[in-house]
Amino acid sequence: MSARRAGVVGRAPQDTPAGIWTYLFLALTMLFAAFPLYWMLVIATSNDEALAKLPPAVVPGDQFMTNVREVFSLQDVYFAASLVNSLIVSSVVTASVLFFCSLAGFAFAKLRFRGSNVLMLFVVLTLTVPNQLGIVALYIVMGKLGWNGTLLAVIAPGLVTAFGVFYMRQFIVNTVPDELVESARVDGATTMRVYASIVLPAIRPALAVLGLLTFVATWNEFQWPLITLSGTDFPTSMVAVSDLASGNYVIYRRVLAGAFIATVPLLVMLFIGGRQIVRGIMEGAVKS
Amino acid sequence: MSTTRAAPTPPGHRPAPERGNTPADERRMTWRNRLYRFDMRYMPYLMIAPFFVLFFVFGLFPLLFNAVVSLRNYRLDDPTLPYWAGLDNFSRLVGDEDFWNALYNTFGIFLLSTVPQLLLALVVASLLNRKLRAQTWWRVGVLLPYITPIVASTMVFSVFFSREFGMANWALGLFGVGGPDDPIDWRADKLHSWIAIATMVNWKWIGYNALLYLAAMQSIPRDVYEAAAIDGAGQWKQLWRITVPMIQPVVLFTVILSTIGGLQLFTEPMLFDQNAQIATGGPNGEWQTIAQLIYKVGWKDLNLGYAAAMSWALFLIILVVAGINYVLTNRLSGGKR
Known part of the structure; x- marks a missing residue:
């Protein structure tokens, strides 16, 4: 049994199948990486009221086109x-x-x-x-x-x-x-x-x-x-x-x-x- | 090279004198010959010339010319000053509180961002180094921050760290830190603003550095790990005792890279100001970095000469810090040479 263990540990990391913890940590990393992008979308689709409340909005709103239209119509931007x-x-x-x-x-x-x-x-x-x-x-x-x-x-x-x-x-x-x-x-x-x-x-x-x-x-x-x-x-x-x-x-x-x-x-x-x-x-x- | 060829005589080799050559043939030969010699001798230079010319004009020359500008009175709003300033700009620098404050901020943010960034990148890389399902997608996923414009992500983080309705304070409140009655003002003091900015930098670069480490990890010979297993080294120990020393050159590379990048931090502190144009880095310069101060001195105060002197100071600082970091990392990551 110990020999088998040694065999597993002795494998190079890239040959060791990832366990549940690896996937979990990587999933958390992904969440961390993607969250600001997701939240950018949430804010970009919200109105002012949705942004001025706690807890903060976490689902996209329906104001995206309104906001986009405003951005495109600003004179000096x-x-x-x-x-x-x-x-x-x-x-x-x-x-x-x-x-x-x-x-x-x-x-x-x-x-x-x-x-x-x-x-x-x-x-x-x-x-x-x-x-x-x-x-x-x-x-x-x-x-x-x-x-x-x-x-x-x-x-x-x-x-x-x-x-x-x-x-x-x-x-x-x-x-x-x-x-x-x-x-x-x-x-x-x-x-x-x-x-x-x-x-x-x-x-x-x-x-x-x-x-x-x-x-x-x-x-x-x-x-x-x-x-x-x-x-x-x-x-x-x-x-x-x-x-x-x-x-x-x-x-x-x-x-x-x-x-x-x-x-x-x-x-x-x-x-x-x-x-x-x-x-x-x-x-x-x-x-x- | 036979005469049976109907196609144009290859210029590639010295044509042997052939019988029955007409003068026209000969003229053609020499013309081809010349073309061939030109092609062999000078074409390589022509091919690398665009790089060197463009790099010199827009890269190297400005860097050198910067030295001249730093010795001049170069104010966009006052061209009447005497041409040369001597070392005035530099002596002013020594007594300039703004400069020392910016230097302090730059180093503070640099430490808070570089150390966690590289350590976490190492962890992420060692996770990515396992045999994974959908391998490519994990790797692409960690690059999301890398391709996101810093301008865009900083804006998100700006809202994230806002005092009243920011998600950071709300989340901390769940753990009993701050809370709605006593929210943290992330823009009020050095430490909090540094943490906010360092978070942005870490977010941006962890995945990128992880891929650099991953590339190096995959070139470690597999049998090294067998030997380690015999010694009974667990995974965590293996990472520190084997993997890190084996990928040391890349670790050094990333340390140098993040030193160069971290000491020139500009976009994050710029856009963390609630008015992105003022370039003060907080009401009292809480998080103003040197790169930001250079921008302010040069293009808000219109004193290009002084900004140039500051750039040179920053250049020297980067050289020194990169050198120190190189030596330190070399020791820490187990390099013997």
Whole structure:
């Protein structure tokens, strides 16, 4: 009997079937993770009276459309435009990151050129630079370019990421065989041709992962958009939501109706691409 | 590379001089040759150039230029001041109570958020590391906070921690803490506001860190656990004695990551203010963080030079703290080297 016990304990955790307690704790974790989102919906669908009573409301009300209509009709918040702006910014940034980072990742992974090791080390080092610290100077640079208050100011700093280059390089090293690249070259393919016809098809899963992570991160960005876009007619959705919460009397059912609308696209992405996002984060961890 | 090929001569290899080449052929050869050499030699640089150019212009240059700005009088509302300020901005920093208060708050919130966050992430990861039904769904589920905009979740928590009708006080009241007659004012003092903000940070990042740990846990060789079982180590002991030391590099990585992130906390303290635009972090700066103070100094007081000096101070602080945390974690998590 003790031998059997030892056999069970000696199994690696990932081979040990989860017991009831594991499921219970995980279920509690899920509850903790999902509750604020659920409660966001509750507040977004309630009227003022429902929010001013104890115990607090725990089921959604029926005022969602009323609240949403109010959010969209507020004069100086530009909520509808802000959703479009966020979509533009996130899409452009994502497309650019995917293209430039896969290009550079391919070069670092498969091409031989002088200085490639040093330059790659530089990319890795920049991973740890907190670029929020250059934000004052970035504002001045954007001022000189005349871009402050426009979407360009938000798009430009996001166009490439060190993480993207790093992630793409890792993926290409592991999935694109050298022989395939070599034989294509022997057949007369140029480097760009190899990129387009061999590398791109092979890295589709990695593009999905990086694309999702980039889109989510860009959509959620707040500090820099707030600095450069606040007070203009072109806020991103995060700036618009914070505008809803500004002033002396904040009406939370409106704020959270706006917040909810700005969160839905990401919930949809998690629902569809959750597997990819999980993969991206876990693969990103093993590299380090 | 045979001459029987009808297709264009591959530029991939030095074409051997062939008999009967016309001058036109030769010209074509050299043109191809040049194209090939260009492609081999310079194309890699062209491919990495966009990254380096864009990173330099919008990433590195601002960071360096920040140093110049910090030595200048750069007030958006008063361009008449002398150009250079020397070290004025820095000496002002030393005596600035707001700065020290913000630093104190930042560290307080940082401790309250990082330590529980990483410990709980470890627990969640070890649960996720079991053989689970619907494995993927659990993993996706813990990412709900990760994809939720901080702006949105902070708004929910703002209501959650409101004094009169907040759910936090109501729930605590059930356990006899506070209660409806004597509700906790989460925005009135440092400790309570720090706890509220740390809760938001913990909520956001536990799942993400858990997945990082999980990834590392799955690469631990299985036979290590067999040896542990022979020593009679229980599950809890295994987690601390085997799993944690084995995933130490990732633990260090998350410690550094949350140091960098935690010391730059901005959105949560910003939107916890009942008026999200004032950037004071409470009536008396109870929870104003440095990143928030930088924003206030730069874009409310319009003193960019001083804000730049503060950014540099924060940068140095992050470097030092990240270094200390690295050493500490290295010791605690059982690294021998």
